[in-house]
Amino acid sequence: MATTADHLRTTLDGQWREVREKVRVDLTREEFAPHFTPDLQAARATALEQMRILAESGYAANGFAAAHGGTGDVGAAVTSIEMLAMSDLSLMVKAGVQWGLFGGAIENLGTARHHAAYVKPLIDLDLLGCFAMTETGHGSDVQALETTATYDPATQEFVIDSPTPSSRKDYIGGAAQHARMAAVFAQLITAAPGEEATSRGVHCFVVPIRGEDGADLPGVTTSDCGHKGGLPGVDNGRIVFDQVRVPRENLLNKYADVAEDGTYSSPIENPNRRFFTMVGTLIRGRVTVGGAAGAAARVALSIATRYALQRRQFDKPKSDDEVLVMDYLVHQRRLLPLIAKSYALHFAQNQLVTRLHDIQTADEVDPQEQRELEARAAGLKAANTWHATRAIQECREACGGAGYLTENRLVALKADTDVFTTFEGDNHVLTQLVAKELLTSYADEVRGMSPVDWMRFAATTVSDVVKKRTAAQQIIQTILDTRQDNEEDGSLFNRGTQLNMFEDREEYLLSTAARRLQAAQKREDDPFDAFNSVQDHVLRAAEAHIDRVVLEAFVAGIDSCEDETAADLLGDLCDLYALTVIEDDKAWFMEHRHLSVERAKAVTRGVNERCRTLRPHALTLIEGFAVPESTLGVAMLGG
Ligand SMILES: Cc1cc2nc3c(=O)[nH]c(=O)nc-3n(C[C@H](O)[C@H](O)[C@H](O)COP(=O)(O)OP(=O)(O)OC[C@H]3O[C@@H](n4cnc5c(N)ncnc54)[C@H](O)[C@@H]3O)c2cc1C
Missing domain, CATH: 2.40.110.10 (Butyryl-CoA Dehydrogenase, subunit A, domain 2)
Structure with missing residues (x-):
């Protein structure tokens, strides 16, 4: 019979669950066991050898159109490279460069003569590119x-x-x-x-x-x-x-x-539009990097949580046992919100991959949908990679000295994912791109503008900031309508309340950013100064938008779960995600009178409360990530 963890795994695995299952099985091969060597020659040779094994088992073909020698399953291509991150990030990056970036440029920017000459050899690794x-x-x-x-x-x-x-x-x-x-x-x-x-x-x-x-x-x-x-x-x-x-x-x-x-x-x-159309077709690399960072964070959380469930420190009064580290509230507060955020981002990433697949396999692409996809990919790449950097560091510390030993994987995960915040687009620059799409209401003219130009454009044209709902439109609306029928239910555990708080923050930040832009535009002579005086505000608006998109994806993820017990658990986890985001930005909510002092205290109590409810399910939650056992066999866990 399927366990709760099985149901969580099925829900998280999403549309390409069979691809994920296949990679999990493949990663049990000895050649893919996690390894570490500072010897560059040895490490490079290993990564290349692993890629050859992948090429032989047909990994790369999914990323290329059937007419060019592939199978044309974009979602499968992105998902399988993401899953490689669980084994080794060098392998994931090297495969991403060969098949995603080099191959992606040939596939998406080239024409028949290039496809005929290069696609098959690069799939088979007879042609190595950069x-x-x-x-x-x-x-x-x-x-x-x-x-x-x-x-x-x-x-x-x-x-x-x-x-x-x-x-x-x-x-x-x-x-x-x-x-x-x-x-x-x-x-x-x-x-x-x-x-x-x-x-x-x-x-x-x-x-x-x-x-x-x-x-x-x-x-x-x-x-x-x-x-x-x-x-x-x-x-x-x-x-x-x-x-x-x-x-x-x-x-x-x-x-x-x-x-x-x-x-x-x-x-x-238009030369600008041409340039952005070209680079827009290369979006797959960005989607993969975000997904792989999310996968690496799940590996680290799986290791650190298992360790916390076996590591004991300090006596418990009136007991022969020492206290399990996971039973300390502070330890729960360190790991469980990160697990919640990993679930949230995983659901959002699944939605993104589905949209990418649908758009890139469609006969015709609506330019507006393409731009929305680019903004979503940029936002989630930033969110996933920042999350990985923070989560893996927390996991390292949560495992004490053992976490610092190379044999326990966390330091390599940390070192390898660090640069994910920079390549495939620096995160701050990408967050700015999200803001650009939001503030200019997806106007076509904006596509090729420099930051200063689009800020000027936004300042003169934004009147009403358009709020675009995510794929979860109907589910969210039902939740909000139900809440409106029962307005006194302002409980922080009420999903409608949480959604409203996220939405209000985003709307407020966006509309005030637009107003400040207009004012700065009138005040400053130098357009760069006008732009620069509101840049921090604009980026915060984009971050609030990404938070909202991620929360809505979580809500849709819960809705897709077919098992009641697993769905309830996801519901509690979603509370923890939402309340943690609010707690982290408590100062803003209070400054802007979206949260009273009393309710602010209630947020902190709410986080503690959910940590306590979720503590007994810690193992189930990370089993839901379904990180292959073979990649968790670290020494401190007895592997
Ligand atoms: C390990 C590794 C592998 C790579 N692989 C490849 C590859 O295969 N192919 C390839 O082409 N490239 C590759 N890159 C390059 C990578 O894509 C770039 O490093 C990245 O795009 C950032 O550019 P930069 O290093 O010039 O940083 P910069 O653009 O100089 O950024 C430096 C800092 O300035 C900030 N900044 C920049 N612009 C703004 C702005 N408008 N507003 C506010 N802040 C700003 C950034 O946030 C950042 O913190 C790789 C890089 C690394 C480290």
Whole structure:
């Protein structure tokens, strides 16, 4: 008979539960047992060997269209890479670079000739690639990249060049050692006959960088980033191009092309919109990184909670036993809210993957839906990766000295996930992107604007901030309507009350941000100063929005649970998530008179109360994560 933990697992696993099950089984193979070595060569060789095993068992095909040699199951592709994080984050990142980023650029920015030439070999790992976007001078501001790709009509080639020291490609996964080819982002410079050559903005080119012997090709100089804060199995490196020539056909030309005579053409006229359309198609990497961070947090919480359920410290009066660490209220307060948040984010991530799959497998894409997806992916990437960083550190401390030993996995999880807050988009920059979508009510013109420009746009056009409901629309509305019928029920454990508090905070922050923007716009001469004077407020509004989206996803997740006992448990966990968010932002709620002093105290009591109710179910809750036993076999747990 299915246990409560089984029901939790089924509910959390969501639409791609079969994919998750398959990866869980595969991870029991000896080759995927968690391992750690500071020896970069050994770690890199292991990651590559593991990838070969995955390639043989058909892992990569899901991410590519059937017509190109794949199976076209986008959701399955993202889910399986996310699950790899439970075994080893170097493997997850290296697989993500090869199939998600390099493969994703070819698949989404290329056309038939690129698909025919590269997709099958890159799925099978006969072609190892890297994704060379970031430069030493520019990471977050991709439009300002300096690498040039100048078209030479005489030879019908592009000349790829790094004109300045700051145009060196930097941190590129695979560039130090294994990649033979790079998807290089560069300013495309060309001229139609009789015209002067001009830059057409950033485009992507396929550029061979190493020969079969592993040596750099002429004009290419690669170097190794060496030891990093984590991810020893990923060979991050740098690339400098000195007038490297590639055929005209190496431009990934789905959104723009250059004719033999140098004439530039694109179906998207506006250069900004073109750029954002191109990078928008690469969203999958961001979704995967957020999901993998969530998976790593679940591994850490599974380890730390199991440890807390066996570790004893200090005598209990009138008892022969020492106290189980998990029985201390403070320990419950440290771990259980993080478990609750992991559930919340997992449900939100599942919704995101479903939307990604639906949009990327649809025949036609509605631009507004695409932009909403991009904003949601940005927000959840930030939320998941920040959560992982905080949760894993707490788990490390919760395991005391044992938590600091490499054999117990937590330090590697911490080191490896640290950079997840930075790559695939720095979290603060991504949060700003969420705000942009919210404040401008998804206006199409905003897509390609710089932060200063869109702030000006928002200041002049925002009147009513549009509140967009999540997929849980109906369920949430029913909860809110029921609450309105019974208004005196303002209990903090009432879901309608919680939803209202989240919504009110978001609406207030958004509308006041819009008003401040308008005022700043009138007051300041310098548009940058106007923008900068409200930046913190705008980011808080975006964070409040993400919190609301995550809470609504939790509510929908509970609704999808088919077992009553498991659903009740999820209900208590959802209370804990909601009350913890309110408690963490208590000062704001009180400052803005959304919470009286008495109710603020009640929030703290509510968190304690839910910690107590959930304590007996701690093991069940982490069993619901279904982290494979083989990846939990750490020494301190007797593994
Ligand atoms: C291990 C690793 C692997 C990587 N792999 C790849 C890869 O395979 N391919 C690739 O192309 N890139 C890769 N990167 C690069 C990564 O994507 C960039 O580091 C990232 O985009 C951030 O850019 P940056 O380092 O230039 O930081 P910056 O953009 O310089 O950011 C520095 C700080 O400034 C803040 N900041 C920036 N802009 C604003 C703003 N408008 N408002 C407020 N604050 C701001 C940020 O929040 C951040 O804290 C990798 C990086 C690492 C570390």
